[in-house]
Amino acid sequence: MYDAIVIGARCSGASTAMLLARRGHRVLVVDRSSFPSDVISTHFLWPHGMSYLNRWGLLEQVLAVTPAQTEIDVVNEGIRLTGSVPAELLRAYFRDLHGDDSGVVRTYASIRRSVLDQILVQAAAKAGAEVRTNCTVRGLIVEDGHVVGIRGRTSDGQLIEERARIVVGADGRNSFVARTLGLPKFDERPRCTFAYWSYYSGFSLETAQLHRRGRLACAVVPTNFEQNMVLVWGPSEWSREFRADVPGNYQRALDFVSPELGELVRAQGTREERIYGTLDQAAFLRPLHGPGWVLVGDAESFKDQCTAIGMTHAFRDAELASAALDRWLSGGAPIDETMAWYEGRRRGQDAAAYYDYVCTLAEMRPYRHDELQLFVALRGNQQEIDRFIATHADVAPVSEFFQASNLFLLNDAAKETSAGYPIFEDFAATSRMYQQNPFA
Amino acid sequence: MTTGLDQREDGELIEIILDAARRGDVTTMARTAAEVSEMTRNWATHIPWDDFATLDGADDELAQVVADLEEMWEPAYLRKPVDPDEEYALDKNAYDFYRPAGRNLLTRTEDYYGWVLARRRTETWQYSRVLEAAPGSIAEITNDLGRRTRGINFNSQDYLSFNTHPAIRAAAERAMRDYGPHSAGSPMVLGNTRISDELERALGDLVGLEHVTLFPTGWAAGFGVVVGLVRQEDHILIDRLAHSCLQQGARAATRNVVRYEHLNVESVRQHLVDIRSRDTRNGVLVVTDGLFSVDADWPDLVSLQQVCREYDATLLVDVAHDLGSMGPGGTGVLGLQGLLGSVDIVMGAFSKTFCSNGGFVASNSPALKQYIKMFGGSHFFSNALSPVQTAVVLEAARIIRSPEGDELRGRLFAAIDALRDELTTRGLTCMGEPSPIVPLLIGNEKLARVANRLLFDRGVLAFMVEFPVTPTGSSRFRLQVQAGHRPEEAREAARIIEGAIADSRAYLSSAFGSAAK
Ligand SMILES: Cc1cc2nc3c(=O)[nH]c(=O)nc-3n(C[C@H](O)[C@H](O)[C@H](O)COP(=O)(O)OP(=O)(O)OC[C@H]3O[C@@H](n4cnc5c(N)ncnc54)[C@H](O)[C@@H]3O)c2cc1C
Numbered sequence: 001m002y003d004a005i006v007i008g009a010r011c012s013g014a015s016t017a018m019l020l021a022r023r024g025h026r027v028l029v030v031d032r033s034s035f036p037s038d039v040i041s042t043h044f045l046w047p048h049g050m051s052y053l054n055r056w057g058l059l060e061q062v063l064a065v066t067p068a069q070t071e072i073d074v075v076n077e078g079i080r081l082t083g084s085v086p087a088e089l090l091r092a093y094f095r096d097l098h099g100d101d102s103g104v105v106r107t108y109a110s111i112r113r114s115v116l117d118q119i120l121v122q123a124a125a126k127a128g129a130e131v132r133t134n135c136t137v138r139g140l141i142v143e144d145g146h147v148v149g150i151r152g153r154t155s156d157g158q159l160i161e162e163r164a165r166i167v168v169g170a171d172g173r174n175s176f177v178a179r180t181l182g183l184p185k186f187d188e189r190p191r192c193t194f195a196y197w198s199y200y201s202g203f204s205l206e207t208a209q210l211h212r213r214g215r216l217a218c219a220v221v222p223t224n225f226e227q228n229m230v231l232v233w234g235p236s237e238w239s240r241e242f243r244a245d246v247p248g249n250y251q252r253a254l255d256f257v258s259p260e261l262g263e264l265v266r267a268q269g270t271r272e273e274r275i276y277g278t279l280d281q282a283a284f285l286r287p288l289h290g291p292g293w294v295l296v297g298d299a300e301s302f303k304d305q306c307t308a309i310g311m312t313h314a315f316r317d318a319e320l321a322s323a324a325l326d327r328w329l330s331g332g333a334p335i336d337e338t339m340a341w342y343e344g345r346r347r348g349q350d351a352a353a354y355y356d357y358v359c360t361l362a363e364m365r366p367y368r369h370d371e372l373q374l375f376v377a378l379r380g381n382q383q384e385i386d387r388f389i390a391t392h393a394d395v396a397p398v399s400e401f402f403q404a405s406n407l408f409l410l411n412d413a414a415k416e417t418s419a420g421y422p423i424f425e426d427f428a429a430t431s432r433m434y435q436q437n438p439f440a
Numbered sequence: 441m442t443t444g445l446d447q448r449e450d451g452e453l454i455e456i457i458l459d460a461a462r463r464g465d466v467t468t469m470a471r472t473a474a475e476v477s478e479m480t481r482n483w484a485t486h487i488p489w490d491d492f493a494t495l496d497g498a499d500d501e502l503a504q505v506v507a508d509l510e511e512m513w514e515p516a517y518l519r520k521p522v523d524p525d526e527e528y529a530l531d532k533n534a535y536d537f538y539r540p541a542g543r544n545l546l547t548r549t550e551d552y553y554g555w556v557l558a559r560r561r562t563e564t565w566q567y568s569r570v571l572e573a574a575p576g577s578i579a580e581i582t583n584d585l586g587r588r589t590r591g592i593n594f595n596s597q598d599y600l601s602f603n604t605h606p607a608i609r610a611a612a613e614r615a616m617r618d619y620g621p622h623s624a625g626s627p628m629v630l631g632n633t634r635i636s637d638e639l640e641r642a643l644g645d646l647v648g649l650e651h652v653t654l655f656p657t658g659w660a661a662g663f664g665v666v667v668g669l670v671r672q673e674d675h676i677l678i679d680r681l682a683h684s685c686l687q688q689g690a691r692a693a694t695r696n697v698v699r700y701e702h703l704n705v706e707s708v709r710q711h712l713v714d715i716r717s718r719d720t721r722n723g724v725l726v727v728t729d730g731l732f733s734v735d736a737d738w739p740d741l742v743s744l745q746q747v748c749r750e751y752d753a754t755l756l757v758d759v760a761h762d763l764g765s766m767g768p769g770g771t772g773v774l775g776l777q778g779l780l781g782s783v784d785i786v787m788g789a790f791s792k793t794f795c796s797n798g799g800f801v802a803s804n805s806p807a808l809k810q811y812i813k814m815f816g817g818s819h820f821f822s823n824a825l826s827p828v829q830t831a832v833v834l835e836a837a838r839i840i841r842s843p844e845g846d847e848l849r850g851r852l853f854a855a856i857d858a859l860r861d862e863l864t865t866r867g868l869t870c871m872g873e874p875s876p877i878v879p880l881l882i883g884n885e886k887l888a889r890v891a892n893r894l895l896f897d898r899g900v901l902a903f904m905v906e907f908p909v910t911p912t913g914s915s916r917f918r919l920q921v922q923a924g925h926r927p928e929e930a931r932e933a934a935r936i937i938e939g940a941i942a943d944s945r946a947y948l949s950s951a952f953g954s955a956a957k
């Protein structure tokens with residue numbers, strides 16, 4: 001009999017298991033994968049994601065093999081904003097959500113999942129959690145409507161059955177726990193992006209590049225093994241045509257969004273792996289908890305990759321859920337109360353506003369005139385650029401940036417005009433052109 | 441790690457698998473699955489990649505695999521048809537249209553208009569409804585599609601229900617007889633009458649400040665006093681949530697504007713320290729509302745005024761919503777905090793409690809009065825309050841200070857308490873403090889817009905506020921209570937509102953609550 005069984009041993013699962021084990025609870029964590037191994041993700045970790053690793057004492061291990069930077073370039077229609085997430089906003093984030101602001105770092109990194117998840121799994125084991133890999137959960141044991149354990153099978157065919165006071169579903173977007181319990185999806189947002197990416201050696205970049213033009217975007221970010229993750233994305237409406245020629249359209253999209261990055265990749269880059277892709281990214285929420293079970297990470301809330309936030313959110317869930325479970329397991333409060341606390345933090349107004357922000361961005365409509373003018377107005381206003389980046393990354397609440405008096409003041413403080421940017425020359429015609437599927 | 445350039449892309453493989461699955465060719469499925477990337481296999485964990493060979497062609501396991509793979513490989517929006525009008529109406533935000541494109545000022549407003557039309561067609565446009573009769577505690581209104589409804593009215597600002605008060609109506613009629621409907625001039629020229637002076641004195645008595653100036657609207661008073669006093673090199677510290685007339689006045693007056701965190705006196709102090717360390721020569725105006733009009737809270741004005749004095753800054757407080765409607769003898773937040781006569785500058789609007797258009801600015805300085813009359817453009821260069829308006833406000837001020845005023849406020853607060861109590865008991869979040877404004881927090885705009893649509897037909901009239909009035913993602917219903925509301929009416933409204941919110945959440949299938957964090 002365990003205190004907790006965690007299904008899934010990656011960003012949300014291994015972290016939850018580790019944190020619970022560190023508090024002295026008996027934890028079993030199982031995953032059908034073996035480690036190190038990869039999973040679909042472009043694995044960008046914003047500074048609060050890095051801060052979680054630091055709070056847990058794992059950042060050094062990551063940094064020993066992964067490049068990290070502080071400044072990031074966000075370029076929309078050629079309007080470049082260079083900035084970083086301010087420490088003060090990071091501290092406020094941790095204070096508001098977790099009640100303490102220790103361990104804040106301002107760097108970001110792109111960490112291959114084969115690297116990161118392995119570190120997390122090892123940390124869970126080191127903390128005292130029992131880790132079983134190559135072990136697929138195939139059934140939940142339910143008694144009187146309560147989940148009380150799991151049934152599974154190891155890769156060599158051995159059947160297992162284990163019980164616990166709580167079962168944590170950290171089993172990703174296609175959560176087995178959710179499917180088995182028949183949990184509904186809420187707030188579904190079917191419009192999302194298709195994303196294709198691969199890994200290139202042969203060049204190095206000072207900062208991560210996030211570019212956007214029309215309905216397409218690309219990112220080039222230094223990652224492990226002296227490679228760069230090169231990603232393009234666009235509206236899922238165009239995916240079928242894109243798929244007709246993946247390597248050709250991948251390069252075409254890069255060239256369209258940023259001719260310089262396209263040229264860099266073509267002329268200096270050597271592709272090291274096949275091109276990966278998915279368009280299965282419709283956002284949704286699931287119920288967070290019920291009798292004998294609780295969900296964390298992608299299992300409870302999946303969002304499009306376009307703001308690269310899922311792993312950081314998985315870490316956040318791990319800290320919140322393990323704190324809630326620890327309070328209950330150690331007799332501090334009834335489970336209903338601690339689960340309500342978890343839910344309050346995950347389903348409040350700020351979370352809803354950010355969810356909307358991501359889902360709207362994921363529709364990949366061409367930027368509107370007013371948005372682009374806002375980007376121009378931001379140029380030269382470093383404090384507000386930084387706050388915008390922090391808002392985009394879900395460090396600072398959407399409501400504090402996008403409020404009337406702030407937006408008016410940003411206009412007033414503008415140092416640049418739109419004069420130098422070709423997008424403003426014939427905006428209407430360009431916007432119409434952007435609606436055409438270039439892969440058709 | 442299994443990597444390789446020679447491996448085929450997952451999409452190609454999945455299409456082969458799908459094709460084979462539809463034919464029941466499990467051998468091809470299994471062979472192809474072996475080539476699918478580790479990435480995808482570890483992600484799409486619901487697909488039995490390793491067990492394809494054992495699937496029985498006749499079994500619905502195979503059908504499930506086909507369904508799951510199709511779901512992965514077809515754009516999700518194709519599965520869920522939506523009404524494009526409703527999608528457009530619910531997704532956007534007024535801010536999306538703030539900077540339209542193009543050099544033709546007439547045609548470039550059309551984008552925005554398209555959105556307004558979508559909101560109207562889907563009956564989610566909360567603006568520009570019209571009244572069919574006097575807005576009492578019950579009102580009859582028509583929305584802008586011409587649909588009529590009747591309901592418990594929390595959509596009007598008439599806190600003491602003066603609009604139907606016989607003495608107020610009599611005062612209006614008397615002024616109409618004595619002076620006619622028109623003031624026929626700026627107050628600086630010949631727009632004022634003898635009762636204008638009387639009104640200035642009455643207002644001065646109410647706030648304990650001797651020198652009062654009248655403005656044609658509350659908006660004009662706020663804008664006028666700020667631009668009248670503050671010059672380019674001066675500084676303004678303004679509460680983030682202060683009323684639009686003050687925010688816009690600040691923008692027009694100087695670029696040195698700091699929006700401080702709502703109600704945070706300590707942050708005002710820090711900004712003042714900062715400003716005074718750089719600038720000892722210029723003025724600083726600190727600006728706040730008394731009762732905040734969409735949050736229903738108020739600052740610690742005692743500390744704020746003290747901090748202002750320490751750093752030689754001037755405090756301006758907008759008492760539009762609280763003066764007359766609350767506090768001892770109707771003296772509002774100033775009276776509640778024992779500050780009558782000791783705040784630097786007070787401004788107010790008549791439109792909430794005093795039953796008329798109009799506004800005022802008051803201070804203890806005759807010089808300041810003469811100065812803003814000259815330099816606060818909206819006094820000098822705008823027609824004076826009409827005689828009827830002046831007379832109505834004067835009569836309202838008299839009642840407010842009389843025992844009848846106390847009784848009306850007593851009734852108002854009985855209704856407020858009933859409304860807040862019933863909403864809270866039903867698990868909803870009322871923001872702020874008991875006051876004539878009861879902000880009911882919703883959060884998400886879509887939820888608020890749909891709830892608003894439902895309420896229209898369910899007998900409650902409530903104003904939904906969203907951006908630009910509130911920050912993105914924190915929309916709410918602003919319920920404005922009147923002395924004429926019976927407590928039972930208020931409770932009934934709360935029950936209806938709860939039902940509409942619950943139904944909207946179900947309609948949108950939304951799991952988000954409305955808690956702040
Ligand atoms: C294209 C794309 C790009 C992305 N890019 C980024 C990015 O740049 N930055 C970022 O932060 N996020 C990104 N994300 C999101 C991020 O990858 C996820 O949010 C994150 O992986 C979620 O972690 P998790 O632990 O909840 O789930 P997962 O990482 O999916 O882990 C779930 C685990 O559960 C195991 N499991 C499932 N079922 C069973 C079972 N029955 N028995 C045993 N084990 C089981 C699986 O084997 C798996 O290992 C991206 C997502 C996509 C689709």
Ligand SMILES: Cc1ncc(COP(=O)(O)O)c(C=O)c1O
Nearest residue numbers: 657658659683733760789791798
């Ligand atoms: C706080 C505040 N100040 C000023 C005003 C402006 O008043 P009026 O509507 O009379 O112009 C209002 C009302 O909109 C207000 O709420």
